[in-house]
Amino acid sequence: MKDTFIALDVETANDNRHSICSIGLVKFENGLITNEFYSLINPEEEFDSFNTNIHGIDYDLVKESPSYEILRPNLIEFIGDSPIVCHFAQFDTGAIRDANAKYDLENFEFNYLCTYQLSRALLTRLSYKLKNLAKEFNISFQHHDALEDARACGLLLLELAKLNSSMTIEELLEHANYKHLGKVTHSDFSGFRKKANSSSKNLTLSLTEADSSTFNQDHEFYQKNIVFTGTLISMNRRDAMQLVKNIGGTPQNGVNQQTNFLVMGEQDLSKVDSSGKSSKIKKAEGMLAKGLDVQLLGENDFLKLMNE
Numbered sequence: 166m167k168d169t170f171i172a173l174d175v176e177t178a179n180d181n182r183h184s185i186c187s188i189g190l191v192k193f194e195n196g197l198i199t200n201e202f203y204s205l206i207n208p209e210e211e212f213d214s215f216n217t218n219i220h221g222i223d224y225d226l227v228k229e230s231p232s233y234e235i236l237r238p239n240l241i242e243f244i245g246d247s248p249i250v251c252h253f254a255q256f257d258t259g260a261i262r263d264a265n266a267k268y269d270l271e272n273f274e275f276n277y278l279c280t281y282q283l284s285r286a287l288l289t290r291l292s293y294k295l296k297n298l299a300k301e302f303n304i305s306f307q308h309h310d311a312l313e314d315a316r317a318c319g320l321l322l323l324e325l326a327k328l329n330s331s332m333t334i335e336e337l338l339e340h341a342n343y344k345h346l347g348k349v350t351h352s353d354f355s356g357f358r359k360k361a362n363s364s365s366k367n368l369t370l371s372l373t374e375a376d377s378s379t380f381n382q383d384h385e386f387y388q389k390n391i392v393f394t395g396t397l398i399s400m401n402r403r404d405a406m407q408l409v410k411n412i413g414g415t416p417q418n419g420v421n422q423q424t425n426f427l428v429m430g431e432q433d434l435s436k437v438d439s440s441g442k443s444s445k446i447k448k449a450e451g452m453l454a455k456g457l458d459v460q461l462l463g464e465n466d467f468l469k470l471m472n473e
Contacts, residue, residue, distance in 0.1 A: 166195075166196050166322070166331065167195055170247050170248050170249070170319070170334065171244050171248070171249050172191045172250050172251070172315040172318045173189070173190050173191075174188070174251060174315040175311055176219075176220040176311050177208070178210060178211065179210065181263070182264075183266065184208040185206050185264050186220075186227055187203070187206060188240070188311050190202040190240070191312070191319050198316070202239070202240075203311065203312040205227045206232065206233055206236060207227045207228060207231065221309075233264045237273075241273050244273075248275070248276040248334065250277065250279070250319060251280070252279070252281045252295045253279065253295075253468070254277050254281070254347065255356070255464070255465065261349070262354065271351050272350065273349075274348075276346040276349075278322075278346050279347070280321045280325065281295075282357060282400060284321070285408070286341035286342060291381070294472060295314065295317060295318065299317045329341075343357065343358070343359050344359075344360050356399060358401055359404055372406055372407050379411070380412060381412050382413065384470075386413070386414035386470065387413040387414060388413060388415070390415045390416075390423050390425050391409045391415065391417065391424075391425065391427075391428060392417045392419065392424050392428070392449075393405055393406065393428045394432075394443045394445040395432045396430045396433065399464060399468060402430075405428070405467070422452065424449065424452075424459050425459060427460070428463075429461060
């Protein structure tokens with residue numbers, strides 16, 4: 166791949182995305198690694214033992230490290246005007262935006278893409294976790310080390326490009342039916358999404374039949390009914406419905422008494438009342454009040470469950 170890009174990964178101290186405790190960035194130019202940057206970061210908040218057990222970082226390791234606020238100029242200089250690539254970009258780019266907000270800093274601008282989403286668009290696999298895809302493409306790395314994860318993510322992008330005979334990011338996006346990079350601006354952001362290709366009112370009719378032999382019977386969504394409301398940042402609604410169908414769940418167009426999960430995207434304030442809630446959310450909340458078994462999920466929770 167001819168393009169220059171920056172692969173990025175962060176680790177966090179706890180459930181808050183803004184609690185970045187390490188960051189890794191790897192610069193790729195003409196298909197080669199030309200520079201790397203890694204730093205521990207003092208998140209200036211408590212560590213959760215669950216997170217520490219995953220990445221091995223605790224307060225003692227970071228107490229002498231710079232805060233995100235201090236380190237930020239180095240990140241901006243390293244990234245420059247190159248696009249960022251992450252595996253599960255909604256989390257990593259969201260962590261950067263949330264860390265900026267934590268310190269009352271304006272977002273710095275960058276474009277981004279996601280190898281998790283591209284892999285789902287270009288490959289047919291039972292799992293799209295970084296460690297599994299890296300193993301398939303013979304990419305060796307130590308998982309949950311920010312620099313190692315970033316490097317593996319960048320190498321995975323090169324493998325996807327090679328597999329699809331793509332010399333540029335633009336060509337690869339065309340193969341995957343993604344027309345635009347995600348973008349973070351000083352005051353806003355737009356997601357890395359596929360082209361919309363059908364009306365949401367009849368999306369279930371446009372879905373491809375799934376192969377039942379590939380269903381994951383242990384998955385949270387297996388044989389469950391899932392409804393979506395609002396706009397998803399990571400993908401369009403049809404793709405989300407197809408993912409549900411591919412693991413043995415049943416996507417629905419509307420909430421009813423058989424609904425098990427309602428996945429909530431961003432609500433269009435022009436289409437909701439002063440509560441900011443769609444009619445689907447209100448109906449699901451009413452069902453909960455009556456003791457019916459329906460769960461409301463944010464987009465992050467949905468993506469985490471899909472990646473299990």
